[in-house]
Amino acid sequence: MKNARVDVWTLVLAVSVGVIGVLLVWPLTSIFAASVIDNRTGDLTLDNYVRVLTRPFFQTAMLNSLIVGVGGMLGALLLGIPLAVLTTRYVIAGRQFLSTLAVLALVSPPFIGAYAWIMMLGRNGFIRLGLESIGIEVPSIYGFFGIILVFSLKFYPFVFLLTASSLGTINPSIEEAAEGLGARPWRRLFQITLPLVFPAISAAALLTFVLSIADFGTPSIVGGNVRVLATTAYNLFNSEMGGNPGLASATSVVLIAMSLVVVALQRYAVRRRNVAGALIRRPVPRRLGRLASVVAHVVCYSIVLVSSLPSLVVIYMSFRKTSGPVFQPGLSLDSYAKIIREVPHVIGNSATYSFIAVALIVIVGTGIGYLLARRETVLTGALDGAFVIPFVMPGVVLGLAYVVTFNVPPLELTGTATIIVLMLFIRRLPYTVRSSVSILKQIKGSLEEAAISLGAGPAQAFLKITLPLMLPGIVAGGLMSFITAINELSSSLILYVGRTMTMPVRIYLSVLDGEFGTAAALATILLFASGLAVYLIFRVSGRNESAFV
Amino acid sequence: MARLDIQNIRKSYPGVTALDDISLAIKSGEFFTLLGPSGCGKTTLLRTVAGFNSHDSGEILVDGGRIDNVPAHRRNIGMVYQDYAVFPHMSVEDNVGFGLVTRKTPKAEIAERVARALALVQLGGLEARLPYELSGGQQQRVALARAMVINPRILLMDEPLSNLDAKLRVGLRDEIRDLQRSLGITTLYVTHDQEEALVISDRICIMERGRVHQVGSPHDVYARPATLFVASFVGAMNVFRDIAVGPGGEVRLGSAAVALAGLAGRSRVTLSIRPEDVTIGGSPAGEGPALRLEATLRKVTYAGRDALYRVEGSGFAPLLVHLYRPDTARLAEVDTRLTVTLPVRCLHAFDATDERRIDLRP
Ligand SMILES: Nc1ncnc2c1ncn2[C@@H]1O[C@H](COP(=O)(O)OP(=O)(O)OP(=O)(O)O)[C@@H](O)[C@H]1O
Ligand SMILES: [Mg+2]
Numbered sequence: 001m002k003n004a005r006v007d008v009w010t011l012v013l014a015v016s017v018g019v020i021g022v023l024l025v026w027p028l029t030s031i032f033a034a035s036v037i038d039n040r041t042g043d044l045t046l047d048n049y050v051r052v053l054t055r056p057f058f059q060t061a062m063l064n065s066l067i068v069g070v071g072g073m074l075g076a077l078l079l080g081i082p083l084a085v086l087t088t089r090y091v092i093a094g095r096q097f098l099s100t101l102a103v104l105a106l107v108s109p110p111f112i113g114a115y116a117w118i119m120m121l122g123r124n125g126f127i128r129l130g131l132e133s134i135g136i137e138v139p140s141i142y143g144f145f146g147i148i149l150v151f152s153l154k155f156y157p158f159v160f161l162l163t164a165s166s167l168g169t170i171n172p173s174i175e176e177a178a179e180g181l182g183a184r185p186w187r188r189l190f191q192i193t194l195p196l197v198f199p200a201i202s203a204a205a206l207l208t209f210v211l212s213i214a215d216f217g218t219p220s221i222v223g224g225n226v227r228v229l230a231t232t233a234y235n236l237f238n239s240e241m242g243g244n245p246g247l248a249s250a251t252s253v254v255l256i257a258m259s260l261v262v263v264a265l266q267r268y269a270v271r272r273r274n275v276a277g278a279l280i281r282r283p284v285p286r287r288l289g290r291l292a293s294v295v296a297h298v299v300c301y302s303i304v305l306v307s308s309l310p311s312l313v314v315i316y317m318s319f320r321k322t323s324g325p326v327f328q329p330g331l332s333l334d335s336y337a338k339i340i341r342e343v344p345h346v347i348g349n350s351a352t353y354s355f356i357a358v359a360l361i362v363i364v365g366t367g368i369g370y371l372l373a374r375r376e377t378v379l380t381g382a383l384d385g386a387f388v389i390p391f392v393m394p395g396v397v398l399g400l401a402y403v404v405t406f407n408v409p410p411l412e413l414t415g416t417a418t419i420i421v422l423m424l425f426i427r428r429l430p431y432t433v434r435s436s437v438s439i440l441k442q443i444k445g446s447l448e449e450a451a452i453s454l455g456a457g458p459a460q461a462f463l464k465i466t467l468p469l470m471l472p473g474i475v476a477g478g479l480m481s482f483i484t485a486i487n488e489l490s491s492s493l494i495l496y497v498g499r500t501m502t503m504p505v506r507i508y509l510s511v512l513d514g515e516f517g518t519a520a521a522l523a524t525i526l527l528f529a530s531g532l533a534v535y536l537i538f539r540v541s542g543r544n545e546s547a548f549v
Numbered sequence: 550m551a552r553l554d555i556q557n558i559r560k561s562y563p564g565v566t567a568l569d570d571i572s573l574a575i576k577s578g579e580f581f582t583l584l585g586p587s588g589c590g591k592t593t594l595l596r597t598v599a600g601f602n603s604h605d606s607g608e609i610l611v612d613g614g615r616i617d618n619v620p621a622h623r624r625n626i627g628m629v630y631q632d633y634a635v636f637p638h639m640s641v642e643d644n645v646g647f648g649l650v651t652r653k654t655p656k657a658e659i660a661e662r663v664a665r666a667l668a669l670v671q672l673g674g675l676e677a678r679l680p681y682e683l684s685g686g687q688q689q690r691v692a693l694a695r696a697m698v699i700n701p702r703i704l705l706m707d708e709p710l711s712n713l714d715a716k717l718r719v720g721l722r723d724e725i726r727d728l729q730r731s732l733g734i735t736t737l738y739v740t741h742d743q744e745e746a747l748v749i750s751d752r753i754c755i756m757e758r759g760r761v762h763q764v765g766s767p768h769d770v771y772a773r774p775a776t777l778f779v780a781s782f783v784g785a786m787n788v789f790r791d792i793a794v795g796p797g798g799e800v801r802l803g804s805a806a807v808a809l810a811g812l813a814g815r816s817r818v819t820l821s822i823r824p825e826d827v828t829i830g831g832s833p834a835g836e837g838p839a840l841r842l843e844a845t846l847r848k849v850t851y852a853g854r855d856a857l858y859r860v861e862g863s864g865f866a867p868l869l870v871h872l873y874r875p876d877t878a879r880l881a882e883v884d885t886r887l888t889v890t891l892p893v894r895c896l897h898a899f900d901a902t903d904e905r906r907i908d909l910r911p
Contacts, residue, residue, distance in 0.1 A: 468638050
């Protein structure tokens with residue numbers, strides 16, 4: 001007899017497959033279907049793809065996406081790697097302070113950064129005016145320069161955190177051996193240290209590239225006339241309701257394909273690199289000579305402080321006096337009064353949706369994570385594969401897919417709060433699943449078995465033994481999900497109606513309308529909520545910065 | 550206390566047969582040990598009994614009732630793990646009481662039984678400690694108390710001593726044995742340490758690559774190994790492979806020859822003898838026939854209570870001779886020539902091809 005038994009986890013598996021099927025596979029299929037169907041005749045056609053791939057209009061967008069993706073990635077690597085190497089290998093005063101600021105830069109939404117840079121370097125930006133008064137010309141913030149600047153300063157913390165944590169696990173004997181063999185510091189860095197952390201660096205590079213080409217808010221705020229695929233898909237779709245769903249869908253599929261190619265490239269690049277060794281001693285930071293030390297400190301602090309600048313500017317601006325959309329000298333709470341008067345429901349919406357989504361994510365994500373970690377079957381393997389999808393599916397695309405799928409029966413959800421919650425849920429779910437899998441791998445399976453042999457059912461064993469041990473990790477993951485949920489812009493922008501508007505959407509619209517005061521006040525509230533979550537994560541996870549990546 | 554019958558259990562993983570038609574009958578109250586090299590399927594069998602592995606075919610019965618279709622948590626089988634598996638977030642008391650709480654035992658009774666179990670494993674007074682405040686040995690005692698306090702029908706232990714240091718291992722080994730005797734719990738114990746198996750068990754099952762080689766008392770297994778594998782795995786053994794046999798059962802090692810009636814009619818045989826059965830010098834009086842070999846001493850390993858000689862001669866494989874309580878002054882020098890005596894009654898014979906025991910004294 002094969003004793004495959006039915007227990008709670010079979011039920012959880014069924015539910016998870018259902019959730020993934022309805023919320024992920026179906027929308028993805030719909031958008032793919034929409035891309036191969038003629039809008040007017042309803043016939044099967046490859047026309048949309050032919051147009052996307054041959055028309056200069058789309059070719060330019062594709063090229064632009066590639067440029068900002070590679071640019072954002074390179075910029076992030078350029079800032080993140082030196083910061084990681086310097087803070088882990090050498091004595092840098094205030095390392096904790098630096099990494100806290102980096103984490104804070106990480107959790108603030110990129111479009112806030114974009115808009116703050118406009119206030120600094122835009123046509124009337126105070127830094128531009130300041131520099132011009134001493135005769136320095138700054139290139140226009142609008143266009144590639146602005147987009148890549150914002151991406152680099154926004155995404156470098158991923159590179160920094162991933163690389164630093166990998167650097168912390170290299171056996172110091174390896175680097176000492178290289179030194180003993182006569183390798184000078186630079187040679188050691190490039191021939192030994194960096195190759196050893198290549199898997200982490202390439203994972204970070206992949207992440208920053210995917211995030212850069214997926215980002216919608218930044219190019220549409222500081223892009224000027226640089227159109228990328230994400231903004232193009234949005235505009236095609238939005239030009240009038242149902243403007244051109246076929247073309248928008250085809251553009252989306254191309255965008256997904258681009259991300260997938262990069263994911264595949266990265267997997268290929270790290271395929272035979274497993275450098276995890278037995279770690280007997282932890283690396284100890286060395287002291288630098290006086291001059292070198294000064295240079296190292298200047299480099300580290302400049303990177304981190306410049307990347308924190310946008311948040312500081314936004315917070316400061318939110319307290320400036322305003323009259324209408326125009327800032328006046330002096331401080332006041334005008335902007336806050338205005339948002340409480342005009343858009344209180346937006347703050348409520350953001351909080352409510354995020355909380356509900358996070359609650360769902362935590363419950364479902366923990367359950368699925370458990371299945372993947374502890375019950376390996378063909379089905380769980382497929383489930384694991386399905387979780388790559390949201391990772392390569394930009395918000396704009398997911399938003400479009402949801403509109404295409406859920407604006408008709410059997411599940412007519414467009415215009416409801418439900419669809420926004422579900423979208424937030426599915427976007428962050430894979431991250432929580434991944435993190436619960438890795439938490440579970442550190443909890444020995446024998447614990448739960450011992451409980452079962454003592455008479456606890458599978459559900460009871462999980463609730464009494466495994467869950468309490470997972471809790472700190474789950475809470476940290478939940479808070480991280482909360483940060484991303486409350487800052488989510490692109491898919492909400494497609495799915496919202498007046499009633500269900502969220503803070504990021506309102507901020508985006510205010511920026512477009514030139515209502516900088518309102519935008520700054522709302523953005524400050526967002527920053528504050530995210531910062532609070534960061535603080536709580538540090539509390540539960542004992543200052544473990546890797547909780548953020 | 551219960552009888553455990555394992556019938557025709559098979560289990561394969563892709564590329565390996567972990568359990569190849571295993572059948573065992575374990576008596577009520579017996580201390581039964583699975584012994585075998587790493588990867589032979591001991592853990593797989595144990596976990597199948599516990600209900601954590603699915604098996605491909607076969608049945609498991611406790612007191613005649615099938616349990617292989619009962620979920621693990623209703624089998625009432627206690628389990629002790631190599632890595633202790635003590636719940637890290639619960640006190641000693643809560644760990645031990647866990648199984649009683651799931652059984653909805655009244656509070657007062659839980660307290661009483663937990664206290665008794667902790668006294669039994671000599672952990673009285675540590676009730677409130679958390680696992681990280683305990684040594685490895687103490688954690689394993691908690692696990693033991695936790696498994697026994699529920700009065701399981703069967704107690705399973707998977708290498709419970711292998712994470713402990715040598716001294717502690719011997720101490721706890723004897724304690725486990727005494728406890729099991731006094732409570733009379735049917736116990737299925739896994740180890741790859743042959744000495745531990747010999748000391749602790751009522752009966753031992755020796756496994757290799759998913760198959761059972763022999764089931765028997767420690768003495769049976771040591772003195773009458775059923776296969777060459779058992780002979781060499783349990784204790785030390787000098788092996789002379791693939792020796793020609795004369796028509797009347799004559800075998801020759803070096804210059805010595807002897808006729809063994811039990812081998813008559815065979816053409817080749819593998820012989821073996823334990824180092825402690827070999828003696829140095831002439832024949833001990835009245836001990837029957839023996840093979841006397843001329844050899845050269847190549848190496849002396851002195852270990853206090855014992856010493857080992859490694860000797861070589863022509864026409865037979867090098868062999869070890871065990872000397873009990875050697876007199877240091879009289880230990881021979883390397884390269885001296887000496888005579889070693891292999892009493893015929895101590896020889897083991899195995900079929901040269903299937904390596905099964907051949908009885909020399911039917
Ligand atoms: N989940 C699994 N998937 C595939 N093969 C497995 C699995 N579990 C065990 N095996 C294989 O089954 C065989 C028996 O393994 P088992 O763990 O029972 O050995 P063991 O006798 O307990 O060894 P050890 O003394 O090392 O604990 C081994 O060849 C092992 O590689
Ligand atoms: Mg084992």
